[in-house]
Amino acid sequence: MKHRVTVVTVVALFAVVTGLVTPKFANAQESTVPQGVAAEKQATTHPLSIATSGILLFNGTGTSSDVQALEYVITNNMHVDYDTVNSAGLDGMSVAQLAAYKLLIIPGGDSITIGNNLAASTLANIKTAVRTNGLHYLGVCAGAFLASYAGTSGYNDINLLDGIWFNMYPETAEPAAELLSRPQGQSSIDVYWEDGPSMATQGGSWGTIVAKYPNYGQPAAIIQGFAGKGWTLLQGVHPEAPASWRACCTFTTSLADDLAYSATLITAALNGTVLPHY
Numbered sequence: 001m002k003h004r005v006t007v008v009t010v011v012a013l014f015a016v017v018t019g020l021v022t023p024k025f026a027n028a029q030e031s032t033v034p035q036g037v038a039a040e041k042q043a044t045t046h047p048l049s050i051a052t053s054g055i056l057l058f059n060g061t062g063t064s065s066d067v068q069a070l071e072y073v074i075t076n077n078m079h080v081d082y083d084t085v086n087s088a089g090l091d092g093m094s095v096a097q098l099a100a101y102k103l104l105i106i107p108g109g110d111s112i113t114i115g116n117n118l119a120a121s122t123l124a125n126i127k128t129a130v131r132t133n134g135l136h137y138l139g140v141c142a143g144a145f146l147a148s149y150a151g152t153s154g155y156n157d158i159n160l161l162d163g164i165w166f167n168m169y170p171e172t173a174e175p176a177a178e179l180l181s182r183p184q185g186q187s188s189i190d191v192y193w194e195d196g197p198s199m200a201t202q203g204g205s206w207g208t209i210v211a212k213y214p215n216y217g218q219p220a221a222i223i224q225g226f227a228g229k230g231w232t233l234l235q236g237v238h239p240e241a242p243a244s245w246r247a248c249c250t251f252t253t254s255l256a257d258d259l260a261y262s263a264t265l266i267t268a269a270l271n272g273t274v275l276p277h278y
Helices: 002-017 066-078 087-089 094-099 111-116 120-131 142-147 257-272
Strands: 023-024 054-060 082-085 103-105 135-138 176-180 187-191 208-212 220-227 229-233
Touching: 023 066, 023 094, 054 066, 066 082, 066 257, 094 120, 103 120, 103 142, 103 257, 111 142, 120 135, 135 142, 135 257, 142 229, 176 220, 187 257, 229 257
Parallel strands: 054 082, 054 103, 103 135, 135 229
Antiparallel strands: 023 082, 176 187, 208 220, 220 229
16 A cells, blocks of 8 residues: 555645644653553644554544553554544544545444544544545454444444444453464464453454454454455454553463564554454
C-alpha cells in the first residue's frame, strides 16, 4: 500500500490542522508500562505533526486504559508514529480522511458506550472506508464487539462483517489468564482476558482462526480476514495488558513475550499480513 503515502500526508495534515486527530511520536518514550484499568480517555493537545505509519488509534468516550496499553506497544515495541482521535474527532472525519490511514484501531472498553457516543453516520463511514476503500481494521475486545452486528438491540455498531456477530466468551472468573493455543507448531501463550468475546462467528462464517481459547470446545480468540477490501483482525484478549493488570492472576508467559505478541498482531493488522492460522 505504499502508493497511499502521499494521500496520507495530505489528508492527515488537514485532519491535524483542523483538530480532528492528535499526533503521537515513537521517540516519546514512556519510562514505565502504563497503569490503570478503566478510565475513559479523550485526546489531548500535542505539537502538530504527521504520523508516518498510518495508524489511527481511537481514544474516545467508552474506551479504557487499553488505549495507553496499546500506545505503549506501538511506541516501545514497534517504534512507529501514530495519531489518536476522540469521539468528536472521529465524527468529523469523512470516508476519504479515514481511508488515508492504513489502520484504524478500536481498543478495549465498553462497546455499547463507544457506539452510542458516535454518530451512526460515523460508523457507516468506517464500514465504507474498510470494505470499499481498503482501510485496515484492528478491533480489540470492545473494538471487536463494535465491528459486529448488534441486530435489533438498538445499539450503534459498524456491522463490518455484514450480519455476523460474536457472543461473550463464557469464562466464569474475571479477569483471567487465558492459555491460548496457536497453530503450526507455535507454543501456547497465556494472555490477559476480561469480558472479551468469543470470536466464533454467529450468523455466518468469516475469516481464519489465529488463536483459540482453551475451554468450551476451543472457540476462536483471535481471527483475521478481509472485510471487503480491508484487512481485518479481531481479538477477544489483551496481550498488550501492562504489568498492573496482570497482578490479578498467575501467568506463565512473561510480560515481555505478551507485549511482543501484541506487537506482532498490530503489525500484521497494519501491513495486511496473514498470520499462521488453523
